[in-house]
Amino acid sequence: MDKTIPGEQFDLGVCYYPEQWPEHMWADDYRRMQELGFTIIRMGEFAWNFFEPEEGVFTFDLFDRAIDLAHAHGLKVILGTPTATPPAWMTYQYPEILNVSFDGVQYQHGVRRHYNYSSPVYRQYCAKITEAMAKHYANYPGVAGWQIDNELNCEVNVFYSQADHAAFRIWLREKYGSLDVLNQTWGTVFWNQSYSDWEQVHLSRPAPSKSANPHQALDEKRFISDNVISFARLQVDILRRLAPQQWITTNGMFGHLDSHAMTDELLDFFSYDSYPNFSTIWNDADRENPLMDRSYSNQLAKVRSASPTFCIMEQQSGPGGWVNLLAQSAPKPGQMRLWTYQSVAHGADMVLFFRWRTATFGTEIYWHGINDYHNRPNRRVTEAAKISMELGKIGEIIAGSRFAADVAILHDYDNEWDGEFDVWHGPLTRESEYSWSKALQFSHIPYDYLYVQNKTTLHDLTRYKVLIYPHPAIMSEETAELLKQYVAGGGKLLFGARSGYKDQRGHCRMTPFPGLVADLCGVTVEDFTLVLNEASTPNMRWIDGADEAPTPARLFNDILLPENDSVQTLAVFDGDYYAGKPALTRNAYGSGEAYYYGAAFSREVADALIHRLGLAPATTGWAELPPEVEVAIRVKQNRRFAFLLNFSDKPVRAHLLREMDDMLAGKQLGVGELDIAPYDVLVLALS
Template sequence: MPGLAFGGDYNPEQWPQGTRLEDVELMGEAGVNLVSVGIFSWAMLEPREGEYDWGWLDETMDRLHAAGVGVALATATASPPPWLTHQHPEILPEAADGTVLHPGARQAYSVSSPLYREYALRMTRAIAARYADHPALKLWHIDNELGCHVPHDYSDDAAVAFRRWLEQTYGDVEELNRAWGTAFWSQRYSDFAEILPPRTAPMFVNPAQQLDFARFSSDELLAHCRAMAEVLREITPGVPLTTNLMATSSTKWMDYFRWAEQGGDILDVIATDHYTIAADDERHVELSFSADLTRGVAGGRPWMLMEHSTSAVNWQLHNRAKPPQEMLRNSLAHVARGADAVMFFQWRQSARGAEKHHSAMVPHAGTDTDVWRTTVRLGEILRRLEPVRGGRVAADVALVVDYEAWWAAELDSHPRNDFSYMDEVLRWYRALWRAGVAVDVVHPSADLRTYRAAVVPTLHLVRDEDAERIAAAAAAGTQVLITWFSGIVDAEDAVRLGGHPGAFRELLGVRTEELHPMQGEEVRALDDGSTASFWAEKTHLEGAEAVRRWAEGPLAGLPAITRRAVGDGAAWYAGTRPDADGLASLVARLLADAGVEPVVADAPAELEAVRRHGEDGTSHLFLLNHSEVEVRVRARGEELLSGRRIRRSLRVPAGDVAVVAER
């Protein structure tokens, strides 16, 4: 497809013929060139087992093609039809306490059920064979938001699959006993058949068992995706494949870095869904993080925004309507950070069902609305941004994120059990965002030597080889900053003995003899006048220097933040959570030592500046003003949205966006 893709989920089966005809006319007016079709259509396409009704979808595909609109065609497997769950209730998933998750919503299936997979593959094969040669088909959309509602299934089918996964992983049960530490609480197994998923138990379930079940569950969802992809590859080898991930700060249970690594042969393009949280006053910063995370999962390559919202959603406690400028900023922030497609849920707002109050490109009130006018405006903007397609973001700073560390850090029976891994990640990301620097969100296995600075928040679980890579980066010249509760356990969730931070003790030149988590909302002063909260450690210097010390409390005089020169770089340790000013000051010093400059010099904190670089040497500077005042920015080139020539600087009005093709 030429240019940037623009469109959304299209559900013509919900509407009469007259509305369907109007849809195609309106798509032309808005400049839509790609829609996702058939995501939740299984019951409409196969109303009874083995009986297919393709008429409405044939007509839709033909009509869209005639209008110049491409189709991302779904496998229609996102929810089984009622006849299937009625005939085979054994395919339903179960919660940890044994509660069966019944049909009536969506995704009511056990991903480990062999019977469900058989039916899902049969449906995938049928739809692929039907539309293999249709000219409207541009992309396969595998299932939908895999694991969104049922990331973990505890059914008997899942138990069988879990045991099989464990046997493949460990080989024999004695190796599993060693890895899980089953000498504790008389948990030793004599046979794999004795092992269950970590179902509801009288007390804390073995943390290593919980961790492996999280790994298994992520792998099981990927295996389901792979099985459908193999069918599609067989029938339509020339059609690219994707599935809409949910690479956001709130989606915990699918290891998308592993999906990208293990599923690289099935996902031709990384796609994601993103929705801002109304209660978050800095939701635009979380959006930027999620976009950078998606780009990291994509290995730096361009990616697709498969879903976001034109205005309010329907599933939060208080759902907030977006002003038109916010919708444009949201959309273009994704493009700035690597998206070559901007799509929405959904094209036309539903009149019935659970998502009837979820906004859409065509709202209930029709075309005489701000939402529709903004949709049309966005289509015009994306056409002007065609030269941006394929460009990449270059960053000097890495933020290390690991799903396994997330899972392990938030297991129960820890020093503080109100800890949120992603809150800590976002705290550091926000500080970097406000410093105006470009950030790559990467896995610990990434080569950090290519970055001038790397921030590693609470990497509680770390594999030996990844700890070595991080140390090698510091020796090669990277300013590496690691935060508290890092390096504590290995890949089996076993504590690294000899003092914390375990895997990073030698690199950091410190030894923590005891963890000192603070109580509740306790705050303590540091010797530079700032404060810290939530966490503290009884740390001793073993080659590092103290950057900040505790000024009060039981650890007074001991180091709180340290730095050690390593080779051509340095290794920093933040053994506590600094307050906002202290964090900003620490980040400023880290970036200064690393020689990292902001994307735009002297820009105010609420101006988001991102640059995409083309392979032909061109660059496009995105400027998003999240403030309520106009800002002036130094730039040269052509402002693509207005066509103006910029010689020295340009003004970006409050809440507005500019994109400069730099010269």
């Protein structure tokens, strides 16, 4: 069942922390939120001390007053369970709830997310606070739903407390049943690592070498994910039992957590925190035509794969930064609006800005909200008012619509987690996904992410004309069979180097690469090598009649050997000892085609393949857009809406091929040239 925002109403709002502001300010804050057209606020996720100031003593007076006043101003409330920040009285009395570093150093109280998920004591207190809040707020006027914890696995996503070691052993015993199976799965005969008693088994610990057992490392990430989901389930089960009329979500998408399984098993819909200005810190400025803040469209596509319509629980509204790190420049005029519509274009039906007013104390005094410390009008407030006015006109029209795409990039957690440790395939996936996302965006071809799971069906795949599975080193028999059925039925599937050679344990198969998909691709890998630097990177030269210039075949090279006459070599390596050998092949399989590229995909190779695959821009027949403008299509029954987002700091010119309605401006646009201002957004009714 799809996990989506309930109903077809669009909610716009803001994160608010009544415990951080004098109570005499609340009414004026709510009044101005109401005047801006906001309909929803989030609160409570860091307020455990206010709900339980001492062990077993629960008080709700402050938040009752805050919620009552919000409700009187027409504002719905999302209430957070406060388990991201256990109180000092708890960590002092029960230090075993604290997390521990890989080196065995216990983290201390302060900042946030200093707990571990495994502690029986902490789980007991989390259950108690959740139960007390659920009983009190289950039918409370104005409380619309719940956010579990806050940003699970943010800041830290590895855990090494004694409780975690013990929980890992329990998880392994349930998964494998015996030490013999565990030893076989982890290949412990290598380097004499075999275990003869369960008490000998631990999470990774410091060793003479930085290396570790790769199969254990993969299982550790699976354990952490399952443990987080178990921690969330503890709270969700209580809320489902005591507050069944209120929806449940949580926010994030951080490492070592299967957000898709968590959403499927526990949540009504998924929520995400979108901060595109992080791209000014973690950017690709050294690349040609960097994506910068536009790269968050790729992240939003991953969020959409978990929840077709979703909530943005924190939408960036100002410059971000903690006192001592993560400092960002201020969003330029128009960017706050652009980023909001970036979220909406990709499937958000609920958006809350972070935050109402910048904190005057604490770590986040530079993580700016809509209002500044002085509480006087500023350009961010003006921009929020414009966004609210526009979404007030079109929100209910577009709410419930779904993002439309003919292309999907396949992704899975096993390869993501294995690739963190395995440098022979992990870096390839990051490069290829970046390259494809850039090529598709600049070509105006909307795309989805599709996470390969145990529940993935052929129907899930056949929704797309083209699938790109860049480097699935780990591949199960079930997945390989599913992919063969997809291609045989007429689909087009693309692999990159290092595909299919590992089983689910992370063991290398004793069959020719690419293992289970060798017959699908019609090739085997004759030879292979890491490509260690740009200077030693050979080119790939097209030989299929096209006139593209040679392009570097980056990071890793699989030298291919066609195994049947149906295989067509599209390009060869043009350098090193394997010059002239096949680098890119296409194999007819049933009614479809399977491509294998023996390197990491670059933007240039992705562009060339887009042409060969016959993929057309989503604007075909109604517009011609410059590459600076992203296009996204949302569909609702027989209506189609096109979002045009100019990520450039300069005006650009588009060309409309037919008349259409500008939904934000409330006017009709004629055929001809269309100027789009810097950071501007248009929403067009296509049908």
